[in-house]
């Protein structure tokens with residue numbers, strides 16, 4: 001994945017809209033408890049893009065969910081939209097909020113140690129108990 005991709009989307013009520021012009025970095029489904037809580041769902045599937053390529057319109061609220069990670073949601077309807085990590089300069093965009101939700105598909109499942117028991121993952125994609133270990137050079 002190395003082409004520049006224009007991504008558009010928004011929240012349920014339509015008050016928040018966004019456009020990303022940056023090159024997508026990865027697409028993952030995260031099954032950790034924090035992502036379950038923030039989405040109110042079984043997992044959080046997101047495409048990660050450079051934060052500086054993201055343009056947002058509307059009443060997005062940002063919540064510091066853990067050290068260094070802010071979650072962005074519509075303050076009007078509550079839709080989960082973003083997960084931004086300032087130290088990496090990246091932001092995850094919730095796949096469910098995309099105008100074209102089938103434009104991307106996750107290439108890995110992460111934090112499957114927290115996966116909900118009813119969910120069977122049989123799509124053949126790699127699964128990681130926790131996050132994907134970063135190569136030392138990538139830190």
Ligand SMILES: [Zn+2]
Pocket residue numbers: 011012013014015016074075076077078079
């Ligand atoms: Zn909304």
Ligand SMILES: [Zn+2]
Pocket residue numbers: 030031032033034035036044111
């Ligand atoms: Zn997570």
